[in-house]
Structures are given as C-alpha cells and as structure tokens.
Amino acid sequence: MLAEIITIGDEILIGQIVDTNSAWMAQTLNNIGIRVKQVSSVSDDEQHILDALKLAESRAEIILITGGLGPTKDDITKKTLAKYFNMGFRRDEETLQQVSAIFAKANRPMIELNRMQADVPDGCVVVPNRNGTAPGMWFNENGKIFVSMPGVPYEMMYMMEEEVLPRLKTTLNVPFIYHKTILTAGIGESFLAVRIAEIEASLPEYIKLAYLPKMGQVRLRLSGSSRDEQQLHADINHYSKQLADEVREFVVVEDDIPLETAVMNIMKSNNLTLSTAESCTGGYLSHLLTRHPGSSAVFSGGAVTYSNDLKMAVLGVQASTLLEYGAVSEQTVKEMATGALQAFKTDYAISVSGIAGPDGGTPDKPVGTVWIAVASAHGVEARKSTFGNKRTQNIERAAASALILLLSRLKLDHQ
Amino acid sequence: MLAEIITIGDEILIGQIVDTNSAWMAQTLNNIGIRVKQVSSVSDDEQHILDALKLAESRAEIILITGGLGPTKDDITKKTLAKYFNMGFRRDEETLQQVSAIFAKANRPMIELNRMQADVPDGCVVVPNRNGTAPGMWFNENGKIFVSMPGVPYEMMYMMEEEVLPRLKTTLNVPFIYHKTILTAGIGESFLAVRIAEIEASLPEYIKLAYLPKMGQVRLRLSGSSRDEQQLHADINHYSKQLADEVREFVVVEDDIPLETAVMNIMKSNNLTLSTAESCTGGYLSHLLTRHPGSSAVFSGGAVTYSNDLKMAVLGVQASTLLEYGAVSEQTVKEMATGALQAFKTDYAISVSGIAGPDGGTPDKPVGTVWIAVASAHGVEARKSTFGNKRTQNIERAAASALILLLSRLKLDHQ
Known part of the structure; x- marks a missing residue:
C-alpha cells in the first residue's frame, strides 16, 4: 500500500x-x-x-x-x-x-x-x-x-x-513492513560494505540493506515487506544477527535508537548516574539526553561553562591549568569532567571543550579542535578530535564523540 | 527563474x-x-x-x-x-x-x-x-x-x-527576489490579520504577505520579485514599516532572525551578560543561545539542574521551598533565577522549571505546566504557562516563552 x-x-x-x-x-x-x-x-x-x-x-x-x-x-x-x-x-x-x-x-x-x-x-x-x-x-x-x-x-x-x-x-488491509537497524560507530561506510559484502550478496530479493552514515556512526538498515509477518520478522532478524556478528566490535546497539538512548539504557540497567560539563557544545549534549522521556533516571544535570570564570567557579578547573594549557586542552577537559563528577555527585561525567567556530581558531588549535573526557571512579580519559569549520556540525559531532567515548567506557566497565 | x-x-x-x-x-x-x-x-x-x-x-x-x-x-x-x-x-x-x-x-x-x-x-x-x-x-x-x-x-x-x-x-540572468520579515509575539494569527487587513488589501499585486505562526510567535513575511531591485526594496520596506507600525506593541524585531538572536543583539549592544538555570528544558535553552556564533559575548553559561539535589547545590534553591511548593512552582523558579544570577555573576538570568511529560503530571500540575522566571538587578518576575502533553513541543515552547519574557523585560529596562 x-x-x-x-x-x-x-x-x-x-x-x-x-x-x-x-x-x-x-x-x-x-x-x-x-x-x-x-x-x-x-x-x-x-x-x-x-x-x-x-x-x-x-x-x-x-x-x-x-x-x-x-x-x-x-x-x-x-x-x-x-x-x-x-x-x-x-x-x-x-x-x-x-x-x-x-x-x-x-x-x-x-x-x-x-x-x-x-x-x-x-x-x-x-x-x-x-x-x-x-x-x-x-x-x-x-x-x-x-x-x-x-x-x-x-x-x-x-x-x-x-x-x-x-x-x-x-x-485497509496492508502487507507488513519491517525494519531492523544496527548502529555502528568507529568504522567507515566502505569498510563496512567490504566486511559484510558476502552477507549482503546472500540477502533474498525482498530484503533491502541500506547504509546510513552520520556523525562518525553508520546505521545498517534491513527492510522488507511481506504478507507473512512471522516469516518476515524471522528472516530479517536472521540476517541482522549475521551482520551484527560480522562487525561485532563496531556495534553500538542492534536497534534503531539514538546513541544517547543506547548510553542511557546501559546506565539505567546498571543504576548509574551521569552529569555533563559542556563548553563548546553549549547545552546541546544535555539537550540530547533530556529530550527523551525518563532521562532523569540517569541524568542528574550539568553545567554549561561557556566562560572561563564559570569553568573555575562551577567545575573547579584550576586557573593555572587554563593559563598554561588553555580552555581547549586535555588538562582542562579532564578537570572539567572530574570537577563535574565531584560537584554533581554522579557515577560518570562527560565534558567537552572545543572551538566550534567560525572564530577562535589558532594555527595549532584550528576551528574544529575538540577535546572530550569521561570521568568515573575508574579514572578519567580524554580524546581529541579535529572536525571541520561548520559550527553546527562541530557541536553535533562533538556531542556524538563524547557519547561514543562514554559508551566504550561503559562497555569496558559494566559488560 | x-x-x-x-x-x-x-x-x-x-x-x-x-x-x-x-x-x-x-x-x-x-x-x-x-x-x-x-x-x-x-x-x-x-x-x-x-x-x-x-x-x-x-x-x-x-x-x-x-x-x-x-x-x-x-x-x-x-x-x-x-x-x-x-x-x-x-x-x-x-x-x-x-x-x-x-x-x-x-x-x-x-x-x-x-x-x-x-x-x-x-x-x-x-x-x-x-x-x-x-x-x-x-x-x-x-x-x-x-x-x-x-x-x-x-x-x-x-x-x-x-x-x-x-x-x-x-x-544566469535572474530577477531579484526580496523578503522582509517582522517577528511578532503575544498576538494570534487571526487577530493580526484583522489588525492589518487594510494594509494587506492595499499591497500591490507583486508583493505577497504570509503569516508564519510558531511557538507563540507569528512571523509576517512580505515577498516580491522584480528586475528593478531598488524599487522592489523600497516598496517592500515601505509596506513592512506600515505593518510594523500598525502592530508595534507586538513587534519583537523587524528582521528574519530567531528570537534568541533578537535577545542577544539587545543584550550585546547594552553590554549585558546572561546565564540560564534549566530544569525541564534540559539544556535546550542554552543550546538555542550557543548555536549562534558570537554568543559568548552575552552568554556566560548556566546550569542544567535536572535533580532537586543540583537545584540546591548549584543554584542555592532552599530545601524548604522544594518541599513546600515543589520543583515546578513560582517560588522555586524564582530562586533558580536569582541563584543563577549570583552563582554565575551575570546581569540577567532566566530559569525554567516544568513538567515536560509524558509522565510526572498531577491533577493540579498537569503535564505541560511550566514556570519561567527572569532575574536581574531590577528584581525577579515569574510567569506560568500551560502547554500540551508532547514532550518536545513543551521543551521548545518553554524555551521560547522564557526568551519572550526576557525580551519584554529587556525592552522595559533598556529601550
């Protein structure tokens, strides 16, 4: 229909x-x-x-x-x-x-x-x-x-x-349509395609595979329509499992849910709480979390510390750190995360500091430079990314990177 | 073309x-x-x-x-x-x-x-x-x-x-197209239409008027196309001024810019700083501000205090206030705004606390109940709104209401 x-x-x-x-x-x-x-x-x-x-x-x-x-x-x-x-x-x-x-x-x-x-x-x-x-x-x-x-x-x-x-x-009396999506992170579209080429070639005519790349993630979506709902589900679930098994190390979740929901699901089932400390993402990261009903079970809150004053006052970042390394640095982003962990008393904290642009870039820290960190009782780790020079793009990619880093940490700690 | x-x-x-x-x-x-x-x-x-x-x-x-x-x-x-x-x-x-x-x-x-x-x-x-x-x-x-x-x-x-x-x-060699938009808030589409009916009827054939309602705002957009760029601009600007004068008390800005940009423009030209204290909007309000380049000149930062603990720890909301009146109340939202003003040392602070839904509603505070407040050296004022039961909608409308309240305050204080 x-x-x-x-x-x-x-x-x-x-x-x-x-x-x-x-x-x-x-x-x-x-x-x-x-x-x-x-x-x-x-x-x-x-x-x-x-x-x-x-x-x-x-x-x-x-x-x-x-x-x-x-x-x-x-x-x-x-x-x-x-x-x-x-x-x-x-x-x-x-x-x-x-x-x-x-x-x-x-x-x-x-x-x-x-x-x-x-x-x-x-x-x-x-x-x-x-x-x-x-x-x-x-x-x-x-x-x-x-x-x-x-x-x-x-x-x-x-x-x-x-x-x-x-x-x-x-x-109406319509045939059933069924989709199943696998969310992957950390592997490019073409490399995924090569890895799963044999499975893709073996798909029956009525099942389609689509690659949906976005922000360092690629969604693999199997779709089909049939009047036999049970068979349809069974077939698509069978091929979906094959695909997921083939690229297991890159699979975030075997479901069509956003990254932040995958993160919160793991945290909720482990009774873990989360806080955020955002500079360049300016509230976008906490918005991603809180747009979902039930997020309060995991997310306690956070700070948007746009100015250096607030980084110090709210998160306890040292003035000397900001002076020596700058606001966009491994040292600052780590202090932001550990500061949030302490100030907001949560199990995990994620922090982001970067240069979203269009202004504020320097030769050694160009627009698009973003540091992210995750802190917990297990310690703190940071990662640097270099994106492009579009502000909106940089904000979205920074938030996605922070979630991907947190997710990999959670998998190590709790799975 | x-x-x-x-x-x-x-x-x-x-x-x-x-x-x-x-x-x-x-x-x-x-x-x-x-x-x-x-x-x-x-x-x-x-x-x-x-x-x-x-x-x-x-x-x-x-x-x-x-x-x-x-x-x-x-x-x-x-x-x-x-x-x-x-x-x-x-x-x-x-x-x-x-x-x-x-x-x-x-x-x-x-x-x-x-x-x-x-x-x-x-x-x-x-x-x-x-x-x-x-x-x-x-x-x-x-x-x-x-x-x-x-x-x-x-x-x-x-x-x-x-x-x-x-x-x-x-x-290509194409005719010129020109749009001019007036952003209004606080008046419904039909009432606007009646107020400006005579001007609308007097518009020349080649100029079109459109009403674009969204989140308590209505944009009036005049559009035309012509090979005579100067005449086109003159005509559209002429009718645009007539329209704006007719509904002056509802005009936010005579430009096609978002509400938050209108707010930040006024604040920037008056050297004013802003912070936020968000509960139900969960970072969306600060995201609206920070998605624009140059927002750091006005916006210092803010807190997303999703839990009551953070409302107390970060913003200094009294435990007794939360106990007596609840998190979604005039008293709490006012303490959030004054707390942000003090903690973040800005000239203005806006706060939002509400029930975004789908859960958490009660008979006297149904889903969609939102309190907003604006604090400054001039004092603190709060306003209650009752929206619907869609979470995303409630978050967006709450943020827009907060900006509209701040804007009306800024106009009284600084224009």
Whole structure:
C-alpha cells in the first residue's frame, strides 16, 4: 500500500522552515505497513496544488496533505481541494462548536474569519482538530483516500495519532513492513560494505540493506515487506544477527535508537548516574539526553561553562591549568569532567571543550579542535578530535564523540 | 527563474532522517533570485528517479539533486543520471586524486569501491567535493541545468557555496527576489490579520504577505520579485514599516532572525551578560543561545539542574521551598533565577522549571505546566504557562516563552 505526502506552503520552498512533518508522518505510516512513495513540497498556488494532487493520485492510494489551512488569505488548500473534487461548501456545526470552545477557553472574542474555519467542502468527512481551529478533511474520491491536515506539527501529530491512523488501519488491509537497524560507530561506510559484502550478496530479493552514515556512526538498515509477518520478522532478524556478528566490535546497539538512548539504557540497567560539563557544545549534549522521556533516571544535570570564570567557579578547573594549557586542552577537559563528577555527585561525567567556530581558531588549535573526557571512579580519559569549520556540525559531532567515548567506557566497565 | 530540488533516499521516505538540506538550499537559492518551485523526495528506485527528473525538467530550469551518491549498492543516483542522459562512464582523474588524498590523510587503505567514486557520466562536468569522496556532477542537457550533489549536509553545503552558487550566478540572468520579515509575539494569527487587513488589501499585486505562526510567535513575511531591485526594496520596506507600525506593541524585531538572536543583539549592544538555570528544558535553552556564533559575548553559561539535589547545590534553591511548593512552582523558579544570577555573576538570568511529560503530571500540575522566571538587578518576575502533553513541543515552547519574557523585560529596562 503506497502513500504520498504533499506539504503545502511557500515557507518550506523559501527555506524559512524545515519540513519535519514528513519524516514523522512517514515513520508512523511505516509502522502500520504503509510505504511512502514520494514527498512533495509545493507552493500556495492553486494550479501547482491541483497538479500535485493529480500526480500523487496517479502513483499512490493514500494522499496525505499538510498545510495551507490557516484563516488567512495566503492559505488556499481548502478551496483548492473543493475545486479539485468539484464540491461546494458547508459549515460544519461540530467544528464551529470546537472553534468556539477554543476561543471561549482562551477568553478571546471570535470573528467571522475564525467562524469560517468551520466551512468545509461538502463531500468530505471532517477530522476533528483537538488542538487548533482548522479541521482536518477526509475524502474518499476517485477510489483513493485524501486527507488534508494542518501544517502546525503538534496539531497534525495529534490528528494523525488520534484520528487518521486508526481510520486507515480499519479501512485497509496492508502487507507488513519491517525494519531492523544496527548502529555502528568507529568504522567507515566502505569498510563496512567490504566486511559484510558476502552477507549482503546472500540477502533474498525482498530484503533491502541500506547504509546510513552520520556523525562518525553508520546505521545498517534491513527492510522488507511481506504478507507473512512471522516469516518476515524471522528472516530479517536472521540476517541482522549475521551482520551484527560480522562487525561485532563496531556495534553500538542492534536497534534503531539514538546513541544517547543506547548510553542511557546501559546506565539505567546498571543504576548509574551521569552529569555533563559542556563548553563548546553549549547545552546541546544535555539537550540530547533530556529530550527523551525518563532521562532523569540517569541524568542528574550539568553545567554549561561557556566562560572561563564559570569553568573555575562551577567545575573547579584550576586557573593555572587554563593559563598554561588553555580552555581547549586535555588538562582542562579532564578537570572539567572530574570537577563535574565531584560537584554533581554522579557515577560518570562527560565534558567537552572545543572551538566550534567560525572564530577562535589558532594555527595549532584550528576551528574544529575538540577535546572530550569521561570521568568515573575508574579514572578519567580524554580524546581529541579535529572536525571541520561548520559550527553546527562541530557541536553535533562533538556531542556524538563524547557519547561514543562514554559508551566504550561503559562497555569496558559494566559488560 | 525556477529551480526544483529532488532528494533521493529511502531514509527520508521511511522517516529515519529529516530533510534539512532542502530548506537550506531553498534559502541560498532565494538569495540569488532563484525561486524553488517544488521539493520532491523520492526513493532509491531507478524508474521513480527517472520519472522525477522528467517532471522536474518540465516545471523548472534548474534541477538540483541530492543523495544516493555513496559507494554502496543502494546508491543508484549516478548510474540513473547516466541512463537518463544516455551517457557512458569515464574515470575522472582529478576526483581520483582527491579521493586518494582523503584516504592518505586519514591513513586508511583504498579499495576499488572507493576508486569507483571517481567514475562519472562522460557528459558531465565534475563539481569537486572538498569534504568527501563523492564528486558532484553538473549537466547542461535538454536546455536545462542539472546538478547532482551528495546528501551529507556539510558536503552538500560546501559544494553549493563554493562551486554551484557561483557558477549559477555567472550563468544566469535572474530577477531579484526580496523578503522582509517582522517577528511578532503575544498576538494570534487571526487577530493580526484583522489588525492589518487594510494594509494587506492595499499591497500591490507583486508583493505577497504570509503569516508564519510558531511557538507563540507569528512571523509576517512580505515577498516580491522584480528586475528593478531598488524599487522592489523600497516598496517592500515601505509596506513592512506600515505593518510594523500598525502592530508595534507586538513587534519583537523587524528582521528574519530567531528570537534568541533578537535577545542577544539587545543584550550585546547594552553590554549585558546572561546565564540560564534549566530544569525541564534540559539544556535546550542554552543550546538555542550557543548555536549562534558570537554568543559568548552575552552568554556566560548556566546550569542544567535536572535533580532537586543540583537545584540546591548549584543554584542555592532552599530545601524548604522544594518541599513546600515543589520543583515546578513560582517560588522555586524564582530562586533558580536569582541563584543563577549570583552563582554565575551575570546581569540577567532566566530559569525554567516544568513538567515536560509524558509522565510526572498531577491533577493540579498537569503535564505541560511550566514556570519561567527572569532575574536581574531590577528584581525577579515569574510567569506560568500551560502547554500540551508532547514532550518536545513543551521543551521548545518553554524555551521560547522564557526568551519572550526576557525580551519584554529587556525592552522595559533598556529601550
């Protein structure tokens, strides 16, 4: 069963916002066995939207549309859908009540522009929006399913989870899709490919292998679809185990989870606590940890010591160390980690100090130079990396390196 | 002049990664006056790629393709392009040297799979990749320009900035595009629309107004394109000023910059320093600040006090306050802010404590309850918000609220 996603809105096409909706939608669709054939981002332009609908309809059975449902003039998705299906409009009473309730709760007066949010093409089924004023719309037309949803991520997400996915599941009878991912670190894509070439060649036609490199990690993903769910799982798990065994020393975890989750899982099951001491990553490392529910079981907290003053005051880094070796040095990053261990009373502490750029580089410490350290009762170890000269990239790679170092330490200490 | 972006790779269509490349590319293309007509994400499937190329070619003059250039079997972009243009292959000597140099620098042996990265369709112009082994490819075919680039963001970005954009600029003679954005906070989209209805109606045909709502903020964006750059700028600036004057009390900044940059600009020009004390935002707030170059001029650092122990040890929050009022309370968040002010010796401190979810809610403090405070020599003030029950959303909205509160405080104190 194939779906297509059409996102509507000039803001994506001029690059003002990143389309995060599509990835989330694709993932949730995959989970119920629906494969996304194409994602198309088109402008708030009637003819362009009409064309995109026509093409999507020719390739897929389910067309999910987001965006362009706001109350203002630049939003034309609703009237374009009415034109596409040759429908008139009706005012939906339930939606009107829902919109009125939102305004009442917020204690704000309602104007005709808001009431018009309840006008929908007369041949659609309204999909309630519990978090906003623009209703979703479900069309069964031309033998296909079309669903139009708001572009605001959390409105769309609720609508998908509470309304659209359950309806799709009951309406369709789809084959199962199954993915299994192995997260590796410390080996390049081509070397992985050579190491596992024989296994790759032996894969049955209906199982695909993909290499997904990112930040010093490569994810190996096996995917397949079949009507026989049990056989599918058995086959993919069999080949996944073969792959993992072949490159065992580089395997972080045999699951599609982020690095930080793999770290926290090991720590949680060993009742270990963690703190952070960040300079160049500026809070990104603790954000990576705390974006996950339940992280408080492992992560106690940390310090973002951007200035040298705070490195000394909060983490107890010696002034003489900073003076002699500088903030980006093995000595400083080690003192940061041991300082965090003491100040925050955790079992492990990770620290990062580097030059994220674009400024601040010197000939012997160019932009992209990053020191990371891990401290615990077992001692402290540090490692240096040299990345490129993109700030965002350096921050992300530094955080990933710190997690990889911690993970290798944890494996030695606790597995 | 119209461009299309085609991103190739199953990882986007199964939602394993978010496509951040397209937004960045669209922005940089816009800056040189090229409008993106459509972004299409398609799978690593030959026929699908061929179809996407054909359709893109029918709508646009420039087709930029990313992804599918890795050395492994699942990457088929290069051979599909050769098929599309009916070309054979040649081994590019410069690319081979570049690839060899990368392997020599990393002290890694080279295998045939790596050497094959230097094979390109024989009718293309090679676009050098300074940061990876997959070369870019430029085709002048069918009266259109096609450029194929790697999907790895920083490889693509360098290639665009150093090679592709300069070549496009010299090759094309395009009209100017100009955007101007006003960032507002504290007023809903529909109310803004009513307030500025007359100005909106008076806009000339070639200037478009868009409303971009996000996290308690609405961006108003005026866009236009013209061959008369001076007139275009004058007109858009004229209407932009009218709009901003009409809703002056809600205007954060008349520029397309993030909230945190607006905050830091005010602080920098007043020589003010900032620290943070984060609980539920877990480092996200300091990450927002530090992801920008030059943030160290304003931001000294902060604490991520996830546990109550750290709230007391690092920020000096009273045990009795936590006991009597709880971690998510006006009293605690105020003590966190004043504690940060003292511990980190900054002019301002912002603190956040809330229940990000999905667990931890109670009847009187449901998931989504967030307290924020701002402290300075002028005193400390706190505000409560109630968001929804999505963790990521709550973290992002809490950080935005804290910045909005700080901004309103700064405007009272320093403008």
